[in-house]
Amino acid sequence: MPNWVWMALACLLAALAIPALAPLARRVGLVDHPHGHKTHQRTVPLVGGLGVFLAVGIVAIPAGVVSIAGWPWVVAVLSMLVLGVVDDLSPRSARLRFIWQGAVALLLIYGAGHRLNDLGDLFGQGLLQVEWLAVPFTVFCVVGVINAFNMIDGLDGLSG
Structure with missing residues (x-):
């Protein structure tokens, strides 16, 4: 499969994973509250990094990117x-x-x-x-x- 397909798949998975992880983030307190220099008006789940990590990890294995080296x-x-x-x-x-x-x-x-x-x-x-x-x-x-x-x-x- 071409690299762009793997990258597009990782982006799609991240876009799906981040909102799916939001309820878990709220349950465990992994949220950013609005205050001080923050621009958001409501609590924001802090799961972007986790969602991207999971998406790239899921795609990297079948794409053959991850090896022992x-x-x-x-x-x-x-x-x-x-x-x-x-x-x-x-x-x-x-x-x-x-x-x-x-x-x-x-x-x-x-x-x-x-x-x-x-x-x-x-x-x-x-x-x-x-x-x-x-x-x-x-x-x-x-x-x-x-x-x-x-x-x-x-x-x-x-x-x-």
Whole structure:
């Protein structure tokens, strides 16, 4: 099956899963109440991440995306989901979230072998190597992307 079909199926499943999970979220208190800087007027269930995770997980297996070699990615994504749910139920400190995100980045670097060794041909003079800064630079970038998506998601589930 073409990749676009798998992606469309994951989007459809997420669109179905999120409203289906809303009653459970309300029962267990996984909701966001309107106050302060919030723009919503009523309680909003916090299940977008869980719905997307379930949808992608259901589609990834038959699509052949998940393999034994991909375990670091599965663990990284699952651990971020756990952090998100736990933080939504009972807010955690920024320090704890930052350390957790850094650990996830290190898992992807050392477990999955992903790191940013260069910045590409940024100035038209050949590859700009980061060499000995590759690991801390990769951690910085991964944590930055996680937090950028977290800020976007703060706009009433925009990233979901």
